[in-house]
Amino acid sequence: MAADHRDRREVLIANGQGFWGDSILGPVRLVEEGPLDYLTLDYLAEVTMSIMQKLRSRDPSKGYATDFVTLIDRILPALVERDVRVVANAGGVNPHACKDALLEVVARHGLDGVKIAVVEGDDILGRLDELTDAGEVFANMDTGRPLSEVRERITSANVYLGAFPIAEALDQGARIVITGRGTDPGLVLGPMIHEFGWGTQDHDLLAAGTVAGHIIECGAQCTGGNYTDWRSIEDMARIGYPIVAARPDGEFTVTKHDGTGGRVDVDTVTHQLAYEMGDPANYVTPDVIADFTSFRLEQDGRDRVKVSGVTGAPPTPTYKVSMAYRDGWKAVGQLTVAGPDAVEKARVCAEIVWDRLRLDGVEFGPDERMVELVGANTCHAGIAAAETPEPSEVVLRMGVKGTDRAKVDRFGPELVPLVTSGPPGVTGFAGGRPKATEIIGFWPALVTKERIETSVEVFDPSGA
Amino acid sequence: MPIVPLARIASARSGDKGRGSNVGVLARSEGAYAFLKEVLTEEAVRDHMHAINRGAVTRYTADNMLVLNFLLADSLGGGGSESLLTDAQGKTHGLALLRMELSVPDEVLDATPAP
Numbered sequence: 001m002a003a004d005h006r007d008r009r010e011v012l013i014a015n016g017q018g019f020w021g022d023s024i025l026g027p028v029r030l031v032e033e034g035p036l037d038y039l040t041l042d043y044l045a046e047v048t049m050s051i052m053q054k055l056r057s058r059d060p061s062k063g064y065a066t067d068f069v070t071l072i073d074r075i076l077p078a079l080v081e082r083d084v085r086v087v088a089n090a091g092g093v094n095p096h097a098c099k100d101a102l103l104e105v106v107a108r109h110g111l112d113g114v115k116i117a118v119v120e121g122d123d124i125l126g127r128l129d130e131l132t133d134a135g136e137v138f139a140n141m142d143t144g145r146p147l148s149e150v151r152e153r154i155t156s157a158n159v160y161l162g163a164f165p166i167a168e169a170l171d172q173g174a175r176i177v178i179t180g181r182g183t184d185p186g187l188v189l190g191p192m193i194h195e196f197g198w199g200t201q202d203h204d205l206l207a208a209g210t211v212a213g214h215i216i217e218c219g220a221q222c223t224g225g226n227y228t229d230w231r232s233i234e235d236m237a238r239i240g241y242p243i244v245a246a247r248p249d250g251e252f253t254v255t256k257h258d259g260t261g262g263r264v265d266v267d268t269v270t271h272q273l274a275y276e277m278g279d280p281a282n283y284v285t286p287d288v289i290a291d292f293t294s295f296r297l298e299q300d301g302r303d304r305v306k307v308s309g310v311t312g313a314p315p316t317p318t319y320k321v322s323m324a325y326r327d328g329w330k331a332v333g334q335l336t337v338a339g340p341d342a343v344e345k346a347r348v349c350a351e352i353v354w355d356r357l358r359l360d361g362v363e364f365g366p367d368e369r370m371v372e373l374v375g376a377n378t379c380h381a382g383i384a385a386a387e388t389p390e391p392s393e394v395v396l397r398m399g400v401k402g403t404d405r406a407k408v409d410r411f412g413p414e415l416v417p418l419v420t421s422g423p424p425g426v427t428g429f430a431g432g433r434p435k436a437t438e439i440i441g442f443w444p445a446l447v448t449k450e451r452i453e454t455s456v457e458v459f460d461p462s463g464a
Numbered sequence: 465m466p467i468v469p470l471a472r473i474a475s476a477r478s479g480d481k482g483r484g485s486n487v488g489v490l491a492r493s494e495g496a497y498a499f500l501k502e503v504l505t506e507e508a509v510r511d512h513m514h515a516i517n518r519g520a521v522t523r524y525t526a527d528n529m530l531v532l533n534f535l536l537a538d539s540l541g542g543g544g545s546e547s548l549l550t551d552a553q554g555k556t557h558g559l560a561l562l563r564m565e566l567s568v569p570d571e572v573l574d575a576t577p578a579p
Binding site for chain 1: 471475476477478479480481482483486488489490512513514515516524525526527528529530531533535541543544545546548549550551555556558559560562563579
């Protein structure tokens with residue numbers, strides 16, 4: 001890469017991971033099958049932070065996306081050879097442990113000059129009381145309820161940081177940037193800010209980068225994955241993960257590597273623009289408020305969609321905070337019921353479970369228990385227009401929840417006995433007895449930006 | 465007017481939004497978009513999705529993308545890890561809405577290529 005990137009006309013930024021658990025082939029093939037400048041990787045869903053917090057409390061060296069280290073171990077030589085830089089929110093609640101694991105990988109490969117940056121400041125779990133004393137209310141954004149209702153049960157609290165700290169890390173020469181919680185589009189916007197020198201007042205440009213980030217943040221969901229007219233998508237097994245060709249004036253093109261499966265057209269891109277959409281005219285991020293009703297999409301050659309005319313408005317004075325809290329227990333299990341009369345027998349099975357629990361003095365209310373007959377119109381119950389024919393078998397899926405762990409754990413032992421003490425044809429108990437798992441509740445709130453300090457630290461394994 | 469499923473003149477993408485879900489409806493033509501803006505109201509979607517969604521329905525429009533976006537406020541059985549449902553993320557809600565049957569004028573059908 002040139003020493004000064006800012007004269008570059010087009011920068012290729014890809015996303016190779018839409019969530020923790022996405023295919024490793026996405027990022028591997030992005031690096032190997034065509035040109036690329038930046039590989040971004042999104043590992044964090046809301047529930048992930050709380051899981052990582054739990055992992056770290058048991059083992060101080062855990063609490064980050066371990067998949068990321070496995071991936072870097074596999075692609076590091078190609079990253080260096082092809083001069084690709086990586087931006088990932090793999091740090092979770094323990095970015096330094098993630099960095100330490102990466103430094104070991106770098107040392108093992110014997111490669112020089114692989115600088116690793118850590119962006120921090122999102123984790124405010126240890127600062128909640130201090131921030132509350134300073135005047136932060138942390139009322140639930142959805143319900144307006146006060147934090148005091150759940151304060152003692154909070155297990156993680158992370159601010160959605162913006163893209164500027166990522167750009168700063170790249171400015172300092174990082175090959176790999178690790179963050180904790182940040183906005184998903186910020187992973188893509190950060191490299192644009194770094195490359196093109198965009199400032200905090202360039203609202204239209206920041207909005208353009210945000211729209212680009214939203215389009216590719218879920219990986220193959222904009223290249224033909226999860227697409228209504230799925231039969232028209234070719235070679236889904238080799239689906240190409242998305243790439244944004246970004247330009248300094250904010251116009252960009254969504255594309256994928258030549259020869260990969262899937263498709264990039266106005267319709268596949270629009271599908272992803274509609275994903276997790278709220279008010280399209282006000283897409284709020286810490287960097288800008290992007291207007292998703294402002295731009296124009298046009299086909300610009302095969303598997304190329306050009307996006308132009310994006311506008312944005314100044315951001316709000318607050319960051320969003322995502323908190324998790326312990327909110328009771330649940331248990332879910334399933335059995336397979338073969339026909340004849342699979343649906344009728346599965347319904348009888350469910351009633352037997354509730355009756356036996358009642359015999360033992362255990363009763364769950366209508367909102368604390370669930371029965372699904374998977375295969376007999378579960379997902380669209382009450383909606384499917386056509387009557388479905390009697391299925392030859394169904395999966396009976398049952399669950400309970402509540403605040404009393406022992407009560408929730410009373411359910412599992414009454415599910416599996418249906419195999420021998422219920423109607424005939426009940427099988428598929430290989431998963432064993434379902435056990436109570438903790439429910440993680442979410443508490444979305446706001447915090448004043450001035451009270452949050454972000455930091456960027458760069459580590460150079462060669463000691464230079 | 466012929467009665468057709470919404471899928472004939474639109475496609476959709478859905479996902480979770482907190483305790484609820486969003487369903488983005490993508491019209492397959494400008495004519496279909498103008499027609500759906502009239503008939504695919506918050507009330508129509510609330511009635512069709514009543515077995516899935518217990519809460520309010522709010523509609524937004526994005527003319528530049530021919531998209532009608534519906535927010536279903538309480539459609540995930542609590543959402544996140546609180547839900548006991550198979551589809552705790554609302555991934556299938558778009559397909560559920562596309563099953564809606566509509567009387568569509570011939571001129572709209574003629575101007576809208578079938579999938």
